[in-house]
Amino acid sequence: MGRPPCCDKSNVKKGLWTAEEDAKILAYVAIHGVGNWSLIPKKAAGLNRCGxxxxxxxxxxxxxxxxxxxFSPQEEELIIQCHRVIGSRWSSxxxxxxxxxxxxxxxHWNTKLKKRLVKMGIDxxxxxxxxxxxxxxxxxxxxGNSSEPFLRNFKTEPSNNSILTQSNSAWEMIRNTTSHESYHNSPMIFTNPTSSEFQTAFHFTNHSNHPLNGATSSCSSSSSSASITQPNQGGQAPVTTFSWSDYLLSDPVLPLSSQTQVVGSSATSNITFNKNENFNTQGESSSQNIASKVSGTCHPASSFVDxxxxxxxxxLSQFPQLLNDFDY
DNA sequence: AAGTCACTCAACCGCAGGACG
DNA sequence: GCGTCCTGCGGTTGAGTGACT
Structure with missing residues (x-):
């Protein structure tokens, strides 16, 4: 038995709000304050809306x-930086x-910023x-063999065409690809962005002296992505120093600490998060899922999550102020 | 001028968690 | 401990609008 609806939906108006309805909301708030929204249909006469x-x-x-x-450029940059660190936690x-x-x-992210990053060759x-x-x-x-049909689907020359022609995220495609068959059938074309595009991108995402640069998280987004790396500057070949793939393919017997090096852990950051923030729920399940698909065992993935x-x-222990800024 | 397409953004939906009895 | 209510959140939808053909 499910939860009853919050109101009688058949008797409630939906859609765009009129000025009169807005005025009734404002009047209600002026009298009763913010809260007890479920009382509005009773207390605001003529306002036939769900609380x-x-x-x-x-x-x-x-x-x-x-x-x-x-949005100002500064606000946009902050959104991008925050999204890079905490993913789609829009309220935060x-x-x-x-x-x-x-x-x-x-x-704003979905309509402008995401597209801008894609255009610049940033996932x-x-x-x-x-x-x-x-x-x-x-x-x-x-x-790794470039003769593989899958890789032949990727252009490597700079192109004026869109970076991702059919997907908002290369990672999405990778996530959703679970068999060689789907690799081979993938019609997507990827192109390398030009150096100037990268430089433009990192104007937003990777200032060398930007206080946000050192901020890393166990979950850079709400997706399954869990690599902890820093994009390189100026279009140079990026160097991955800590990747989930290391865990998926490395020898599970060897100590993980000897196989990886985490960047950014000693840097400072002014993007901060509450200690109660649970960054790991989605990333854990997803990375384990990927691990199962790719390696057939869950050991590397669980080590990765650990x-x-x-x-x-x-x-967080190095930056106590991280615990205070985001309120939940 | 009319039709189509792409984009934006307000609003809706379902779910989760906390408070309370 | 359980059920209910309220609130907050993130994902998604669809109406409105402007650009383009």
Whole structure:
């Protein structure tokens, strides 16, 4: 038996809000304050809206402290940096941007920033250059031979065409690819971005002196990506020093600490997170899933997750202020 | 001028977690 | 411990609109 609906949906208005409805919300808040949204249909006469819908209207549009102008370059850069570190935790990102809502940030990311990164050859999920992802994928998939049909689907020359023609994320494709058959059938074409494109990209994502640069997380996004690497500057070949593929393909008997080196753990950061933030739930299950698919055993993946958890603890212990900035 | 397409963004949906009785 | 209510969150949808053919 499921949970009953929050209101009688057949009797409730949906869709865009009118000025009159907005006025009723404002009047209700002025009298009763924010909260108890479920009481609105009873207390605000003539407002035939679900309380949940009223709360959303207030939160995303009517709140007096909201900005309604377009995002500044500084705000956009902050969104990108935050997304690189914590992924699609829009409410957390929005708290760093006064006057912006999670919905604003999410929409702006999906409509502008994600596309911008893709155009620059940056995977918007991992924030790594697509070429680097492909290199790593070759390493873990055993498709290092360029004569493989899969790799022939990837152009390596710079092109004016879009970087990713059919996917928003190279990593998405890699995640979704579970057999050689699908590799071979993949119609996607990847191209290497030019150096200038990379330089433009890293204007946003990798200032060498940017205080955010050292910030790494066990889960760079909500996806299964879990590599802890820093993109290189200026279009040079990126150097992966800590990749989940290391765990998937390395000898599980050897101590992991001797096989990997984590970058950024000694750097400073002003992107900070609450200690209660659970970065590992999705990444853990996903990486284990990938591990099962790729290696047929879960040992390397669980070691990988353990290592990530350790590194998270290490990072947080080094930067106590990390525990305070994001409120949940 | 009309039709189509792509884009934006407000709003909806389902789920999860905390508070409370 | 359990059920209910409320709130918050992230993903998704679809109406509106402008650009393009």
């Amino acid at each position: 949940k819908s009223c709360r959303l209207r207030w939160t995303n549009y009517l709140r007096p402290d909201l900005k309604h102008d377009s 990102i929005a708290r760093k941007l006064p006057g912006r809502t999670d919905n604003d940030v999410k929409n 918007p999920v991992t924030h790594k250059p697509v070429s680097q992802l492909l290199t790593e994928f070759r390493n873990i998939s055993g498709h 290592e990530i958890l350790d590194k998270d603890q290490e990072m």
